[in-house]
Amino acid sequence: MSTPWHVLGAGSLGTLWATRLTRAGLPVRLILRDQARLQAYQAAGGLTLVEHDRSCLHAIPGETCASPAPIHRLLLACKAYDAEAAVASIATRLAPGAELILLQNGLGSQDAVAARVPGARCIAASSTEGAFRDGDWRVVFAGHGYTWLGDAGHPTAPIWLDELAASGIPHEWTTQILTRLWRKLALNCAINPLTVLHNCRNGGLQQHQCEVATLCAELSELLQCCGQPDAAQNLQQEVERVVQATAANYSSMHQDVTQRRRTEIRYLLGHACEAARRHQLVLPHLQQLQLRLKEHLHLRGLPSD
Ligand code: NAP
Numbered sequence: 055m056s057t058p059w060h061v062l063g064a065g066s067l068g069t070l071w072a073t074r075l076t077r078a079g080l081p082v083r084l085i086l087r088d089q090a091r092l093q094a095y096q097a098a099g100g101l102t103l104v105e106h107d108r109s110c111l112h113a114i115p116g117e118t119c120a121s122p123a124p125i126h127r128l129l130l131a132c133k134a135y136d137a138e139a140a141v142a143s144i145a146t147r148l149a150p151g152a153e154l155i156l157l158q159n160g161l162g163s164q165d166a167v168a169a170r171v172p173g174a175r176c177i178a179a180s181s182t183e184g185a186f187r188d189g190d191w192r193v194v195f196a197g198h199g200y201t202w203l204g205d206a207g208h209p210t211a212p213i214w215l216d217e218l219a220a221s222g223i224p225h226e227w228t229t230q231i232l233t234r235l236w237r238k239l240a241l242n243c244a245i246n247p248l249t250v251l252h253n254c255r256n257g258g259l260q261q262h263q264c265e266v267a268t269l270c271a272e273l274s275e276l277l278q279c280c281g282q283p284d285a286a287q288n289l290q291q292e293v294e295r296v297v298q299a300t301a302a303n304y305s306s307m308h309q310d311v312t313q314r315r316r317t318e319i320r321y322l323l324g325h326a327c328e329a330a331r332r333h334q335l336v337l338p339h340l341q342q343l344q345l346r347l348k349e350h351l352h353l354r355g356l357p358s359d
Pocket of ligand 1: 062063064065066067068085086087088091131132133134136139140143157158159181182183184185186187318
């Protein structure tokens with residue numbers, strides 16, 4: 055019997071992973087927030103994945119963090135701001151040498167999680183797959199992409215990568231996961247906050263090229279200073295390419311604000327500004343952007359951290 059995949063968080067990415075692993079015949083257990091969520095989940099009969107306009111229900115067993123079974127492999131699929139508390143809630147269940155896969159966007163939550171569970175191996179992930187919930191326990195697979203996985207402290211790939219291959223989860227093991235996470239963070243900082251402040255789709259930033267270019271220059275300086283020169287390479291060109299390629303889309307941060315959901319600002323722009331402060335780097339446009347965004351969120355009654 056292969057090692058069960060415990061998936062914490064039955065949201066967009068958690069469902070995308072749990073249903074594909076299940077489809078491949080692998081044992082999966084969903085960890086839900088509390089007894090009330092578990093009952094609601096059981097009443098729904100499972101998780102539904104909607105792909106190519108076809109929906110398929112998967113009756114994956116659910117449990118709460120209070121279940122006694124030891125966890126050997128955990129996919130942490132909550133938002134960055136929930137990650138540390140979520141891991142603390144299952145920490146006593148982790149078997150010695152347990153492996154955690156951290157799907158959180160941005161930077162900062164991975165270190166906070168690793169500090170909570172020093173005996174576990176933490177593998178960070180950076181994904182370009184896209185999914186959204188169109189109802190409770192229902193997720194639409196909206197954008198095919200790729201997931202890079204890596205462990206900054208240990209270059210050896212884990213043995214379960216072939217289970218991802220068998221599940222049709224496109225992935226690659228990388229020894230440069232921090233560079234990937236920094237690059238994605240920089241792209242996010244250059245695009246997402248401005249789409250919120252200008253209330254526009256990504257393509258709307260073509261009207262604000264100077265502002266974008268100034269941010270890219272400051273972000274490149276920051277990446278160099280943080281020992282991530284590869285993540286700084288041609289940043290502005292890639293930002294312009296992403297703005298053009300995704301011109302019709304609203305950024306994830308714009309969607310969060312429109313739908314009055316908490317953003318992951320602290321692990322994106324917040325992390326960048328904090329790193330600049332630690333390196334005593336003065337990046338006035340980035341810092342101003344953070345102030346403007348926090349003010350914008352505050353005025354709308356949304357958390358600004
Ligand atoms: P999401 O749809 O909001 O799902 C998060 C899930 O975590 C929710 O179901 C939430 O439960 C659950 N959760 C939070 N704390 C929990 C706890 N203590 N115990 C059990 N469950 C808990 O989020 P998402 O879109 O999948 O995003 C997850 C991460 O992936 C984020 O960092 C995001 O930036 C990143 N990401 C997402 C996408 C995407 O397309 N969605 C793409 C790339 C990267 P409730 O339902 O009870 O609130």
